[in-house]
Amino acid sequence: MIAIPDLKKLENYYDINQTHANWSFWASLCSVVAGLTTLLIGVFLVYSKNASEAGVVTTVAGVLTEFIAAGFFYLYNKNLKQLNLFYEKLVKLQDTMLAIELVNQLPENIRMNMLETTISMLLTRNEPKSNMSPELIKAYTEAIQSRERTRPS
Numbered sequence: 176m177i178a179i180p181d182l183k184k185l186e187n188y189y190d191i192n193q194t195h196a197n198w199s200f201w202a203s204l205c206s207v208v209a210g211l212t213t214l215l216i217g218v219f220l221v222y223s224k225n226a227s228e229a230g231v232v233t234t235v236a237g238v239l240t241e242f243i244a245a246g247f248f249y250l251y252n253k254n255l256k257q258l259n260l261f262y263e264k265l266v267k268l269q270d271t272m273l274a275i276e277l278v279n280q281l282p283e284n285i286r287m288n289m290l291e292t293t294i295s296m297l298l299t300r301n302e303p304k305s306n307m308s309p310e311l312i313k314a315y316t317e318a319i320q321s322r323e324r325t326r327p328s
Contacts, residue, residue, distance in 0.1 A: 185265055192261065196254050203247035210240030271297055291322065 214237025220230025274297065278289045298315060 185268065189258075189261060189265055192254075192258050196251065196258050199247070199251040199254055203244055203251050206240065206244035206247050210237050210244050213237035213240055267300075291318075295319075 213233060217230050217232070217234030217237050220226045220233055223230070274293050278286060278293050281289055295315070295318075298311065
């Protein structure tokens, strides 16, 4: 029997990653607001006659904070792409488990044929950026040929 991963653990893992992505977004946004505020204060100080040196330092600090915020958003974007990829895998796992469960509930006389069809469909469905290996193609072809030979004419 093939071990099927505990779906609840996968859902919890997805929830944790989603929470981290939300925190990353809000940290990025706060960093942008802090950098923009610092930058505007620095520009104001540069144009006021009293504190031009402090204004230059504050403006530079604001610009550096904006670069840090850009880095935060870049990391957030990478995290979001990874989260979406994981979500697609989770949906495919749920679909696979549902298909197998539905086949197991069918009457005995058609269950084996439907199980073969389901396995065939699951093996050949489109995976992102991956091709079927030559070994898998050979095994799939042999299974279809074997099935064709055993079918009554």
